[in-house]
Amino acid sequence: MRKRRARRPVAQELSAAETEKMLNRIGKVLKSKRQARTTLESFSYEINVSRSAMTRYEAGGDMYLSTFLKLLHGLDVSPEDFFKDV
Numbered sequence: 001m002r003k004r005r006a007r008r009p010v011a012q013e014l015s016a017a018e019t020e021k022m023l024n025r026i027g028k029v030l031k032s033k034r035q036a037r038t039t040l041e042s043f044s045y046e047i048n049v050s051r052s053a054m055t056r057y058e059a060g061g062d063m064y065l066s067t068f069l070k071l072l073h074g075l076d077v078s079p080e081d082f083f084k085d086v
Helices: 016-037 040-047 051-058 065-075 079-084
Strands: none
Touching (some): 016 040, 016 065, 065 079
16 A cells, blocks of 8 residues: 655745735835825726725725736726836
């Protein structure tokens, strides 16, 4: 009978602290780009995202990828250009 080897993960897991740090950096860039364009209230209305959700995202809150793409589209920024600033 063959002995099975324990499988190693394909990629290292991101720690909670690293995840939080990255989300905070993303939030700061979102806020900076949004402030350069318009107010929180106007932007939230334009892209149909609540003001409280926008505040949460800009503070480093987690979000769905589809929401993130919606925000980038509303800011007229490509993902590549966005992440140059992260």
